[in-house]
Amino acid sequence: MTFDSEYFNIGYLDSLSYKDTFVHRLDPRVKLLVSFVFILFVVSFPKYDISGLIPFFIYPVFLLTAGDIPLRVIAKKVLVVSPFALFIGIFNPLFDTNVLLTLYGISITGGWISFMSIMVKFTLTVSTALLLIAATSFLGLCEALERLKLPKVFVIQLLFLYRYLFVLLEETFRMLRARDARSFGKKGRDIKTFIRLISVLLVRTVERAERIYQAMLSRGFRGEIKVLRRHSLRFQDFLFALFSVSIFYIFRHYNIVNILGETLGRTLR
Amino acid sequence: MHMADALLSPAVGGTFWAGSIGAIAYASRKLRENLDDRLIPLMGVLGAFIFAGQMINFTIPGTGSSGHIGGGMLLAVLLGPYAAFIVIASVLTIQALFFADGGLLALGANIWNMGIYPAFIAYPLIYKAIVKKNASNKVITIASVLSVVIGLQLGALSVVLETKLSGITELPFGTFLLLMQPIHLAIGLIEGFVTAGIVIYVRSLRPDIVDDLEGVKALSTGGSLKKVIIVLGILAVLTGGVFSWFASTYPDGLEWSIEKIYGKSGVPERQNPISGTLTEIQKKIALLPDYSLPATGKEEEKPSWPAVDTITSLSGILGGIMVLVVVVIFGIGMRVLRKKMRKT
Amino acid sequence: MSHHILELKDVYFSYPDGTEALKGISFRILHGESVGLTGANGAGKTTLLMNLNGQLFPTKGLVSIGEIPLNKNTRQEIKRKVGFVFQRANDQLFMPTVYEDVAFGPVNLGLTPEQVDERVTNALETVGCLHLIHRPPHRLSEGQKNAVAIATVMAMNPDILVMDEPASNLDPKSRRQLINLLKGFAHTKIIASHDLDLILDVCERCIIIKDGRIAADGPAEEILLNKTLLEENNLELPLSRQKR
Numbered sequence A: 001m002t003f004d005s006e007y008f009n010i011g012y013l014d015s016l017s018y019k020d021t022f023v024h025r026l027d028p029r030v031k032l033l034v035s036f037v038f039i040l041f042v043v044s045f046p047k048y049d050i051s052g053l054i055p056f057f058i059y060p061v062f063l064l065t066a067g068d069i070p071l072r073v074i075a076k077k078v079l080v081v082s083p084f085a086l087f088i089g090i091f092n093p094l095f096d097t098n099v100l101l102t103l104y105g106i107s108i109t110g111g112w113i114s115f116m117s118i119m120v121k122f123t124l125t126v127s128t129a130l131l132l133i134a135a136t137s138f139l140g141l142c143e144a145l146e147r148l149k150l151p152k153v154f155v156i157q158l159l160f161l162y163r164y165l166f167v168l169l170e171e172t173f174r175m176l177r178a179r180d181a182r183s184f185g186k187k188g189r190d191i192k193t194f195i196r197l198i199s200v201l202l203v204r205t206v207e208r209a210e211r212i213y214q215a216m217l218s219r220g221f222r223g224e225i226k227v228l229r230r231h232s233l234r235f236q237d238f239l240f241a242l243f244s245v246s247i248f249y250i251f252r253h254y255n256i257v258n259i260l261g262e263t264l265g266r267t268l269r
Numbered sequence B: 001m002h003m004a005d006a007l008l009s010p011a012v013g014g015t016f017w018a019g020s021i022g023a024i025a026y027a028s029r030k031l032r033e034n035l036d037d038r039l040i041p042l043m044g045v046l047g048a049f050i051f052a053g054q055m056i057n058f059t060i061p062g063t064g065s066s067g068h069i070g071g072g073m074l075l076a077v078l079l080g081p082y083a084a085f086i087v088i089a090s091v092l093t094i095q096a097l098f099f100a101d102g103g104l105l106a107l108g109a110n111i112w113n114m115g116i117y118p119a120f121i122a123y124p125l126i127y128k129a130i131v132k133k134n135a136s137n138k139v140i141t142i143a144s145v146l147s148v149v150i151g152l153q154l155g156a157l158s159v160v161l162e163t164k165l166s167g168i169t170e171l172p173f174g175t176f177l178l179l180m181q182p183i184h185l186a187i188g189l190i191e192g193f194v195t196a197g198i199v200i201y202v203r204s205l206r207p208d209i210v211d212d213l214e215g216v217k218a219l220s221t222g223g224s225l226k227k228v229i230i231v232l233g234i235l236a237v238l239t240g241g242v243f244s245w246f247a248s249t250y251p252d253g254l255e256w257s258i259e260k261i262y263g264k265s266g267v268p269e270r271q272n273p274i275s276g277t278l279t280e281i282q283k284k285i286a287l288l289p290d291y292s293l294p295a296t297g298k299e300e301e302k303p304s305w306p307a308v309d310t311i312t313s314l315s316g317i318l319g320g321i322m323v324l325v326v327v328v329i330f331g332i333g334m335r336v337l338r339k340k341m342r343k344t
Numbered sequence C: 001m002s003h004h005i006l007e008l009k010d011v012y013f014s015y016p017d018g019t020e021a022l023k024g025i026s027f028r029i030l031h032g033e034s035v036g037l038t039g040a041n042g043a044g045k046t047t048l049l050m051n052l053n054g055q056l057f058p059t060k061g062l063v064s065i066g067e068i069p070l071n072k073n074t075r076q077e078i079k080r081k082v083g084f085v086f087q088r089a090n091d092q093l094f095m096p097t098v099y100e101d102v103a104f105g106p107v108n109l110g111l112t113p114e115q116v117d118e119r120v121t122n123a124l125e126t127v128g129c130l131h132l133i134h135r136p137p138h139r140l141s142e143g144q145k146n147a148v149a150i151a152t153v154m155a156m157n158p159d160i161l162v163m164d165e166p167a168s169n170l171d172p173k174s175r176r177q178l179i180n181l182l183k184g185f186a187h188t189k190i191i192a193s194h195d196l197d198l199i200l201d202v203c204e205r206c207i208i209i210k211d212g213r214i215a216a217d218g219p220a221e222e223i224l225l226n227k228t229l230l231e232e233n234n235l236e237l238p239l240s241r242q243k244r
């Protein structure tokens, strides 16, 4: 059942985000922006480029190791996730059959190269997004969004969503267990049962919202919610941002792989 | 149909980010102008509900495969366009972060594709136009199916355009459309019927959830449909403008596939003023050198690797392996360092 | 020094769908008194409590707190005097961390950041949860959630503490801790519960509700040991007093 795995995945990523490492301590704004810039750099490579992308693996590897995050979790998710990129990318070899390169008699078409490039980009961007959340508490990210001037309604909405995600997942889990206990085999999964189940869940959710609203009013709520600020920019934040972006810039401008390869080739010859 | 980072170019990703942030800001302002406080917890909890609901699978009749609900139109029916849009955006944000559905850059495009169309087009122009107070179950069903199908068709079309404009895929435009639209027609029909089923069932359990919130919705719609249509018109013009700008400046975009289809080679060199200025800016900043607009883009199709002769490509492979080895060593070194630091 | 008398005079309440949940309730509660409220499921306990702090308004009759009659104008003031602990702690803890949750009320009262911090620390210390201050609520046990939910209310410095089924989700150990905690509060307390042992332990007075009316009102020791009275109201003797 996907339910368990997804559910525990959120919980697991959430639990990782409370660690106390150099990466976890960085200001969430800085981590968010640097990761975003990283992704921009990565997707800016033209479609036939693979070698230029390879040095960029250093950033996710840094987050992974400095943030003390198990490789297994991230690797598993990257492998499982997003059939869409694969689905669209796999057409490239079919449509782009220009031979770009012949290696010992094997011709490699542009389509295969651009497909490979898509998959490398995919691995880089997806692992970075996952590592970002594993190395930053969700609250920290919301604080960052608020301080980056995203509308407060949106940020507060995210906080509420996250808070009740766990509660509702548990409730859903209980309902599903009850359904599976009462239905034999596949019978409980038809659309009619589904609609009834989800409608009941929806009604309960609305009732919960009403109770929460009463609880808020009981404690003097008048439409204002404060988003607490617990981070401030420190020297290492600037250092991290400057250092990372400079490295991305260098990797983007100088093809390290080719330079290294050529030097190596020359010395070998 | 989550769009993925790896299929996007920075310009297309950035454009849709800008569009989605703009829409979030607009919807938030609309909400703040006359926010019913009740909506604050309701929106958040309903977002969590969509999440939990998406984890329940049902068997799709006649196929044996299983599906789950998307929920965009359901939110619009329950909350009205502005609040629904914000909730959809936050659900997608959490999916992008925790499930890596799409990715951070693609989030802008995903919010656009799955938020704007149901909340600001399909709901006000179709669902609201058909469903009046005390509508019959039949009317609700027709409205749900129609609006969900159209919302999803627009979203799928949007995915195709974004991918083509980014110039990463080799799929011809027509083939791509043929892949996407029929699938999303099928998905839309099922989602439409399920949405109708939920609305009707919830109305029978607690009519006020569907009807009472009308009061909130009327407020948050902020008046007439006219305004919405004007905004949509502006959005359409903007999208159209951006779209045609890309189409005319981007060799890999739509025209590229048109060229391929009609076998016309060598569209004459154009130097339109926008791309000229952008090229200038690009040159000055030069952050992303190979990502170039046509004026400097002569070399764009020329790959940095593999290069033409085998010697360089071999050295490319050698270099690639070396860099990977360095990265792995770096990683192992960091781990060892961490362990040491923990001990002391 | 006021007497914080809570007084209900012939209170009726009907839900919009026509259900008559309260049918003429009258009682007074004195300063410092702790009162247990019990009765079968659907008797009207929750409805009654919700009428005490303006979540619901009586369809007929009068509620007054410390001489102030409850109405739409006094609702805000009364909400501050009556601290309401909801049945489900998850509904009461809606903020991202324990700190922010406990601070929510004091912030709304317009206190300065220093005053807010002090209130939060004191309230969490009272319930023995100061070490949880930075936790998000989804990383607390049920017992901890309950204790923190009480702290969120204590931080408002209420005159009267109102609790709905405070022990319903707790394991025996957390329940025992809750009972000890409640015994330690000098506040005026109204506790609705099925848990007659809890009422016996914490409250000196007990009111039994049946079908929206008061069926009995008197010293807890007397009422909760009256087997016939309890059986008439679909209740059982407290476990601690049952003979095997």
Ligand SMILES: Nc1ncnc2c1ncn2[C@@H]1O[C@H](COP(=O)(O)OP(=O)(O)O)[C@@H](O)[C@H]1O
Residues within 6 Å of the ligand: C015, C016, C017, C019, C020, C021, C039, C040, C041, C042, C043, C044, C045, C046, C047, C048
């Ligand atoms: N929101 C509501 N709408 C209609 N009737 C309700 C509502 N809430 C409770 N009731 C009814 O009011 C009566 C009293 O309920 P309640 O106060 O919850 O009882 P208790 O807390 O003692 O179990 C019951 O008959 C119940 O069905």
Ligand SMILES: [Mg+2]
Residues within 6 Å of the ligand: C045, C046, C047
């Ligand atoms: Mg009750």
